[in-house]
Amino acid sequence: MSQPIIRAVLESALASLVPAIDTAWQNVPYTPVTGRPYQAAYLLPAEPDNHSMGDGSRQERGIFQVSLLYPPGQGTAVAGARAEAIAALFHRGASFTKDGITVQIERTPEIADGRADDDRWMVPVKIRYFCNL
Template structure:
């Protein structure tokens, strides 16, 4: 099983969300446009789970989406987008990429927003597990 397939499934789903937001993908050059919201997407794999003896295991982790909105406009737009991301990755959603099933394990957690440079950051943690 490959984190590449897991990343592909999760990033494809995020990229298909409407309306689209510019996205800062991991290890890809990105320059934010002043005053324009964007999102960061980070795959944070955890230790594999072994729920049974033998060769079976499943990958687990968090797909972290951080909404980056201009400061000073209030939390409304960022909060609305965070709720939309939560619904887009609702618990039980199953994504398939390269023969790997990626399942959203829990309702995504929306953390409190905070100032980050010239942006208001709202992190959303999307827990997943994957198995072949």
């Protein structure tokens, strides 16, 4: 039952970022609006890490990726500023808690180089997390 809570914790933190922009959540219908930026959020769980035998403890790990999708032809500054704001929110050492589960940010988020993606300029931000259960 931990993955839904981890997702909710990270998505809630992303939704708190100001200024808000439209968000495409996984498996939720979304139609991009022409000329308006949006972000797409993906939870990419990795293999759990078991530190010991017998006690049932484990560490859930993964990447929370936020892909920023901006209209083309507007330069890179606005998308870059949003990527930096996301990196600041999910800074190394940040933690977010819900229902007794704390998700911690393991590393400084990775802001990849932007690229054309269909009719948008896309900048991916990878946020590496872990959660001790």
